[in-house]
Amino acid sequence: MAAKFIDISRVDMRFGQFHALRDINLTVEQGEFITLIGHSGCGKSTLLNLVAGLTRPSSGVLLCNGREITGPAPERAVVFQNHSLLPWLSCFENVYLAVERVFGGQERRGQLEERTWQALELVGLAAAGGKRPSEISGGMKQRVGIARALSMEPKVLLMDEPFGALDALTRAHLQDELMRIVALTGATVVMVTHDVDEAVLLSDRIVMMSNGPAATIGDIVHVRLQRPRDRLALVQDPLYLEYRTDVLEFLYQRQGRPAQHVAA
Numbered sequence: 001m002a003a004k005f006i007d008i009s010r011v012d013m014r015f016g017q018f019h020a021l022r023d024i025n026l027t028v029e030q031g032e033f034i035t036l037i038g039h040s041g042c043g044k045s046t047l048l049n050l051v052a053g054l055t056r057p058s059s060g061v062l063l064c065n066g067r068e069i070t071g072p073a074p075e076r077a078v079v080f081q082n083h084s085l086l087p088w089l090s091c092f093e094n095v096y097l098a099v100e101r102v103f104g105g106q107e108r109r110g111q112l113e114e115r116t117w118q119a120l121e122l123v124g125l126a127a128a129g130g131k132r133p134s135e136i137s138g139g140m141k142q143r144v145g146i147a148r149a150l151s152m153e154p155k156v157l158l159m160d161e162p163f164g165a166l167d168a169l170t171r172a173h174l175q176d177e178l179m180r181i182v183a184l185t186g187a188t189v190v191m192v193t194h195d196v197d198e199a200v201l202l203s204d205r206i207v208m209m210s211n212g213p214a215a216t217i218g219d220i221v222h223v224r225l226q227r228p229r230d231r232l233a234l235v236q237d238p239l240y241l242e243y244r245t246d247v248l249e250f251l252y253q254r255q256g257r258p259a260q261h262v263a264a
């Protein structure tokens with residue numbers, strides 16, 4: 001049986017009087033790709049931030065690889081929607097900074113640089129290493145953010161709407177690239193998305209959250225589509241359409257709310 005990498009047990013999250021998350025129970029296996037989907041404000045980012053260790057739960061326990069999550073760590077690298085690159089550094093330097101923080105204690109500069117180039121190569125950006133963030137496109141910035149996260153050799157990649165700010169074509173391209181990288185590295189991924197097609201295309205399981213306050217996991221869809229997945233072939237696949245319908249029904253019938261923030 002695959003190892004449990006993340007184990008979330010009876011987690012509740014309150015912000016003062018506001019009860020954001022209630023009784024969250026979820027395990028993620030090694031190499032699994034999980035997406036969190038739900039209406040705006042239901043607590044997807046809150047849950048991801050708990051796994052990242054950026055916040056602590058009001059009650060309940062989160063484990064990563066058998067150890068309690070008590071703060072951020074390179075084993076759980078985060079990619080945010082707005083890349084968060086340092087504008088005064090080159091793409092190379094932005095990635096190098098993370099590599100140095102994680103491996104600087106035990107490796108020499110040459111090895112650290114090698115790791116940095118490898119991460120940039122993985123996302124197809126080795127040629128842009130010398131450029132500043134202001135000199136590259138939004139999609140490229142997101143790829144640098146992904147390279148930076150992967151360069152830390154995380155056990156889990158946590159992504160909060162990483163492609164949310166990109167146009168549809170760039171988004172599709174990066175989804176394909178992410179699938180390739182995940183296949184290559186065997187990474188475990190937890191990703192927040194509003195996009196139903198993105199969720200079905202990428203996921204092994206789609207975790208669907210109920211509306212807040214006191215949101216919880218409403219249902220989980222197991223996506224049993226073969227990998228590698230091809231977006232063009234999938235739109236004709238009845239199973240793909242079935243999964244898509246399952247998620248849409250959950251969002252609009254069982255958790256009915258106007259279609260303001262979920263892209264279908």
Ligand SMILES: Nc1ncnc2c1ncn2[C@@H]1O[C@H](COP(=O)(O)OP(=O)(O)OP(=O)(O)O)[C@@H](O)[C@H]1O
Nearest residue numbers: 015018020038039040041042043044045046047212
């Ligand atoms: N630090 C905080 N203090 C108080 N309330 C908070 C805090 N962080 C989140 N919340 C509240 O918790 C709820 C869940 O927020 P969260 O950002 O996790 O939702 P989300 O599902 O990620 O939303 P979106 O899809 O719009 O990004 C919201 O009602 C939000 O206002």
